[in-house]
Amino acid sequence: MNDNNPSPVIVTTTLGKSVITSDQQSLTILSEINMNIQAGESVAIVGASGSGKSTLLGLLAGLDSATSGSVELLGHKLEPLDEDARAQLRLGRVGFVYQAFNLMENLNALENVMLPLELDRTVTEIDQRALDALCEVGLEHRLNHKPGQLSGGEQQRVALARAFVTQPEILFADEPTGNLDAATGREIIERLFSLQQQYRTTLVMVTHDDQLAARCDRQLHLAEGRFLEQIAGQQ
Amino acid sequence: MNWFTMIKQQWRQRWRLPEVRLMLLALALSVTAVTAVGFVTDRIIFAMMGQATELQGGDLVLTSARPPDPGYLQKAQSMGLATATVTQFPSMVVASEKLQLAQVKVVSSNYPLKGALKIRSQSTNVSSAVGSGPAVGNAWVDPRLSASLDLLPGNVVELGKNVLNIDAIVTQMPDQGVNAFQFAPVIVINEHDLEATGLLTAASRARFLFLFAGEPETIERYTSWLKAQLKVTERIRTLEDGMPAVQQALERAQGFLGLAALLSVILAGAAIALTSHSLGKREAKSIAILKTLGATQKELLWRLGQSQMLLVAAASLIGIFAGFLIQFLLGFFIRQWIQTELPLPGITPALVGIGTAFIMTLGFSTPFLFRQISTAPMNVLQDRPVKHTVAGRVTILSALGGVYLLMWLQSHDLKLSLIILVATVIAIGLFTLTAIILLRLLKYIARRYRNTRHLLPADNARFILLLVIFGTGFFSLLHLTSLRTDLIQRWSDSLPTNAPNHFLVNIQPEERETFSGFAVNKQISADLYPMTRGRLVAINANSVGPDDYTDDRAKRLLEREFNLSSTARLSNSNKIVAGQWFSADTRSGLSVEEDIAKTLGFGLGDRLQFDIAGQRITEQVTSIRKVRWDSMEPNFFVITAPGLLEDLPKTFITSIYIPTDRHGLIPQLIDEFPGVTVIDISAIMQQVRGMIDKASLAVQSVFSMTLIAGLLVLYAALQSQRRSRQKEIAILKSLGARKRQIRTMLIFEFSILGGLSGLVAAIFSIALSNYLAWFLFEMEPAFNPGLIAFGSVAGAVLVGAAGYLNVRPLLRVPPILLLNQSAR
Numbered sequence A: 001m002n003d004n005n006p007s008p009v010i011v012t013t014t015l016g017k018s019v020i021t022s023d024q025q026s027l028t029i030l031s032e033i034n035m036n037i038q039a040g041e042s043v044a045i046v047g048a049s050g051s052g053k054s055t056l057l058g059l060l061a062g063l064d065s066a067t068s069g070s071v072e073l074l075g076h077k078l079e080p081l082d083e084d085a086r087a088q089l090r091l092g093r094v095g096f097v098y099q100a101f102n103l104m105e106n107l108n109a110l111e112n113v114m115l116p117l118e119l120d121r122t123v124t125e126i127d128q129r130a131l132d133a134l135c136e137v138g139l140e141h142r143l144n145h146k147p148g149q150l151s152g153g154e155q156q157r158v159a160l161a162r163a164f165v166t167q168p169e170i171l172f173a174d175e176p177t178g179n180l181d182a183a184t185g186r187e188i189i190e191r192l193f194s195l196q197q198q199y200r201t202t203l204v205m206v207t208h209d210d211q212l213a214a215r216c217d218r219q220l221h222l223a224e225g226r227f228l229e230q231i232a233g234q235q
Numbered sequence B: 001m002n003w004f005t006m007i008k009q010q011w012r013q014r015w016r017l018p019e020v021r022l023m024l025l026a027l028a029l030s031v032t033a034v035t036a037v038g039f040v041t042d043r044i045i046f047a048m049m050g051q052a053t054e055l056q057g058g059d060l061v062l063t064s065a066r067p068p069d070p071g072y073l074q075k076a077q078s079m080g081l082a083t084a085t086v087t088q089f090p091s092m093v094v095a096s097e098k099l100q101l102a103q104v105k106v107v108s109s110n111y112p113l114k115g116a117l118k119i120r121s122q123s124t125n126v127s128s129a130v131g132s133g134p135a136v137g138n139a140w141v142d143p144r145l146s147a148s149l150d151l152l153p154g155n156v157v158e159l160g161k162n163v164l165n166i167d168a169i170v171t172q173m174p175d176q177g178v179n180a181f182q183f184a185p186v187i188v189i190n191e192h193d194l195e196a197t198g199l200l201t202a203a204s205r206a207r208f209l210f211l212f213a214g215e216p217e218t219i220e221r222y223t224s225w226l227k228a229q230l231k232v233t234e235r236i237r238t239l240e241d242g243m244p245a246v247q248q249a250l251e252r253a254q255g256f257l258g259l260a261a262l263l264s265v266i267l268a269g270a271a272i273a274l275t276s277h278s279l280g281k282r283e284a285k286s287i288a289i290l291k292t293l294g295a296t297q298k299e300l301l302w303r304l305g306q307s308q309m310l311l312v313a314a315a316s317l318i319g320i321f322a323g324f325l326i327q328f329l330l331g332f333f334i335r336q337w338i339q340t341e342l343p344l345p346g347i348t349p350a351l352v353g354i355g356t357a358f359i360m361t362l363g364f365s366t367p368f369l370f371r372q373i374s375t376a377p378m379n380v381l382q383d384r385p386v387k388h389t390v391a392g393r394v395t396i397l398s399a400l401g402g403v404y405l406l407m408w409l410q411s412h413d414l415k416l417s418l419i420i421l422v423a424t425v426i427a428i429g430l431f432t433l434t435a436i437i438l439l440r441l442l443k444y445i446a447r448r449y450r451n452t453r454h455l456l457p458a459d460n461a462r463f464i465l466l467l468v469i470f471g472t473g474f475f476s477l478l479h480l481t482s483l484r485t486d487l488i489q490r491w492s493d494s495l496p497t498n499a500p501n502h503f504l505v506n507i508q509p510e511e512r513e514t515f516s517g518f519a520v521n522k523q524i525s526a527d528l529y530p531m532t533r534g535r536l537v538a539i540n541a542n543s544v545g546p547d548d549y550t551d552d553r554a555k556r557l558l559e560r561e562f563n564l565s566s567t568a569r570l571s572n573s574n575k576i577v578a579g580q581w582f583s584a585d586t587r588s589g590l591s592v593e594e595d596i597a598k599t600l601g602f603g604l605g606d607r608l609q610f611d612i613a614g615q616r617i618t619e620q621v622t623s624i625r626k627v628r629w630d631s632m633e634p635n636f637f638v639i640t641a642p643g644l645l646e647d648l649p650k651t652f653i654t655s656i657y658i659p660t661d662r663h664g665l666i667p668q669l670i671d672e673f674p675g676v677t678v679i680d681i682s683a684i685m686q687q688v689r690g691m692i693d694k695a696s697l698a699v700q701s702v703f704s705m706t707l708i709a710g711l712l713v714l715y716a717a718l719q720s721q722r723r724s725r726q727k728e729i730a731i732l733k734s735l736g737a738r739k740r741q742i743r744t745m746l747i748f749e750f751s752i753l754g755g756l757s758g759l760v761a762a763i764f765s766i767a768l769s770n771y772l773a774w775f776l777f778e779m780e781p782a783f784n785p786g787l788i789a790f791g792s793v794a795g796a797v798l799v800g801a802a803g804y805l806n807v808r809p810l811l812r813v814p815p816i817l818l819l820n821q822s823a824r
């Protein structure tokens, strides 16, 4: 993987986000973000807490809309799209892994993994595919357990299975090890990278763990809503 | 920091939690419901009591065989009571050469104190209410006397040495129901015309009545004063005496209203428990943090207690105010419906309201919060699921205890409360079970059709919880509907429109054959019952008299003579509750009415001795009967085995139905059987019927109160899961779900939920109302399939719409929410 890949999956130009705070003041969270992420690339967004990493990730994934500049995701400009259209764009092509797992508390592991498949009417063999995904993360024996009955590491593995079950083109991860102990965190990261390699998924990962960031192709340093510099990762 | 600012500060802190706001709402709501229902039933029951007193013409009636001391009247007037007098005696009335024995009713100018007096004068053919009796020189006759003497307004009658002008037909008089058996046709005259008749001498057989009316407390004070003055011949008559039918009607009305109130209480309880549960969850973290900072359990408990009491106080204040407001509005409408002045409500409902808030907090809310205080902080901070096995049971027990206490607070009936509590617990258990089974079944079916599974209720635990709540809610509402429409309908159906409306008394044994012939000829059905008067003199060979009893009713029963009858066939309005009815060849034994046996303290197997016209008969009690007095059939406290009264002096009695268009039958009957007394009871029946109607209206208004409570509880339940729903919708959106898909899922989920709750609720409602009908009112079971269809459809539509409307704003949630784990 390298910078010469001809097909960028994410392109931003002078992307910015500002919000109106409760005391009627305008607060700029992000500004002048220009970036270009190629298919199959893995990019780490690093920075101090509160620097705007999550906000940026949300804009890239179309979970939120920008207040200036533009985002192009999978060849589509997001600005003209409404929420439904952005959701349609994500369906089956974009996966998420969060710091807080964000599983449906009331569905069991299998049902959680089946959910993204069920939302897509064209998908078949939902059960089998969800089962396979859970086997890949080593949870075939916990199919009927609800998130509340699983450890943090296991919950994050279910989240990984849910993210990869649709074989997405892009995976967004927001501090995926933030709620886990070091050993479990390492295990999750190993699984994440191995799945990413296997499915040639583009990875955009927010982290403040330098070691973890170093495993990505590129690192983008965010400070006070701007990129400090763009450092090339290990080649 | 002074006490007030401390409270203020704490309140401000708590107020920020949405659960606290919700709990306050739910608590205030239940206080509102309870106080409003209490205020309303209070007023309605007071009003109906008032209606009942109208039947006897006053709040209190003194009767005597001798002229009572006029000092009684003066004393009453000095206490601020209104008084009136009635004197009654039989006399012949003469009009154009015709003679008829009639009951002369001499009334004072302010008669009646309570109840309607209606007359039909010459000019108009319609009855209109009047405020006082006939003027001097005038007399009113009832329709029977008018029929038998061909009297019309404008004619004159001779009464003793006086000649009076008939100026109206009296169609309704208050105290008509009392001692119906002794009644002959009636003529009403003014008290100032009495002397000129020369009819009343010291030797005359007459009844003297003093009527009193006024404030309940004054009446009560006066009654106790009067009791101390009473002479042997004087009696105080209460409602219960003369009119078992009215008494029963009132008790039933009260039962209906009590049930309605109880159900709204259960409903509110569910909401409180629900909100407290999520409040407990939310508080868990801050309590754990306080503990790690060094707060002791005792301090935490103190804080908890304080904030709970604050909640109770606030909720009570709001609830009582709102409850009073609602009853005020309801009272306004009810007054128009039943056209009766409603008395002001008492303070009790407000106290019950405060008690309710207190018990609810203690029973439904505190255990959930206490649980958090007793949990080790590490478990909470590390988000470890804690197994509350023992504590969980305590929560359930305290909630059950709370429900029971609340029911008792409403009904003052421990047994009824227990029955309803057990029924509720069983219902909840069955709801839960049904929910689990049906959800599994749905999932199984959905598996066969691809991509439909996500439309199903996503959430087992939450789905079941909601199902139980809505199920309970619908159950209450449906149950009230079926109580109102079904039970009351069945009850009035059991009083058929062609129920007997005339009693014929005094049919001589030798007239029996000819009378039966007459009845067959005129196509009226008339079962003749022999009737003999006898006095109970001994129970099991121990002689008894009024002085052996302290109970007033028992005393009166022993002073009077019983009406004894004898029949081989048990009439429909009687039901054997103990022992055996006479078999075809039994020639000995007695069947007695349940209440009288209880009052006089005898039972199955006891030997009773009666003095019948000087002859003594001793018989064993072989069966005990329950009697429906409102059946309008001749009923008796004591029935002997067939043949036992054969050789004793007796007359016959029957009740017949005469349709309004065949009223001419009565004069014919009197012509042919001059000795027979005809008593028109359709007026009494109309009054009883009116009372039942009012009772059902009252239930209806209480029902509308519960409906409002139910809807608000529904809202509260949905409100309490906004947070988790918000997160779920965000997840679905991030995974690529469109709003329309999510909307379909939500509507589907709520409709299934509502339909299922409605279905189960309808089944249970039918079961319970049948049970109650049988247990409380002794009615036959009935099945109502319409209710099942109505329950499920109404449930699906209502919950589908309410649920969707409630969560619709959440559809706007930005999925970015998932990325921001900071508390924002």
Ligand SMILES: Nc1ncnc2c1ncn2[C@@H]1O[C@H](COP(=O)(O)OP(=O)(O)O)[C@@H](O)[C@H]1O
Binding pocket: A019, A020, A021, A027, A029, A047, A048, A049, A050, A051, A052, A053, A054, A055, A056, B820
């Ligand atoms: N909607 C919002 N309103 C106000 N402040 C916001 C909003 N979204 C983000 N912020 C603020 O913007 C900054 C960046 O947030 P975030 O992207 O979550 O940072 P990071 O993920 O790098 O820790 C933080 O200071 C946060 O409080």
Ligand SMILES: [Mg+2]
Binding pocket: A053, A054, A055, A174, B819, B820, B821
């Ligand atoms: Mg972040």
